[in-house]
Amino acid sequence: MKLTNLVCESYNTSWVVINYCRLKVIKRNRIGAYYNATLLVPANDISVDFEVLKRASGYKPWVIRGKLDVCRFFKHPYNPAAILFGSLFLEFSNFNHTCPYVVRI
Numbered sequence: 001m002k003l004t005n006l007v008c009e010s011y012n013t014s015w016v017v018i019n020y021c022r023l024k025v026i027k028r029n030r031i032g033a034y035y036n037a038t039l040l041v042p043a044n045d046i047s048v049d050f051e052v053l054k055r056a057s058g059y060k061p062w063v064i065r066g067k068l069d070v071c072r073f074f075k076h077p078y079n080p081a082a083i084l085f086g087s088l089f090l091e092f093s094n095f096n097h098t099c100p101y102v103v104r105i
Helices: 070-075 080-092
Strands: 016-027 030-039 047-055 059-069
Touching (some): 047 080
Antiparallel strands (some): 047 059
C-alpha cells in the first residue's frame, strides 16, 4: 500500500489551527506524513474519520472506512485498523497520551 494523498481539515478553527499537513517523499518507497496543529483550548473529545480509497477512474471507497474516538482509543486500544496505523507513527510523535490535550500536536 502506498499513501498518495493526505487531507486534514479543522471544522472549528477557533479551537484548532492546522499549521501544516502533508506527505513528503523520503526515498523511493518511503513516505513521511508531517502534521502540525495548535490547540487553542484543551481538547477532551477528539474523533478522527478515516477512509482508505483506491484509484480506479477516480477515488473510490476500498477496504476501510470508520470513525475513531481518540481519547477512548488511547485508554483502551480497540480498533484493529487504528492499532495497525497507530503502531507506524506513535513512537515518532507526541500524540501518545490520554485526554485532555493541551499541547501542540
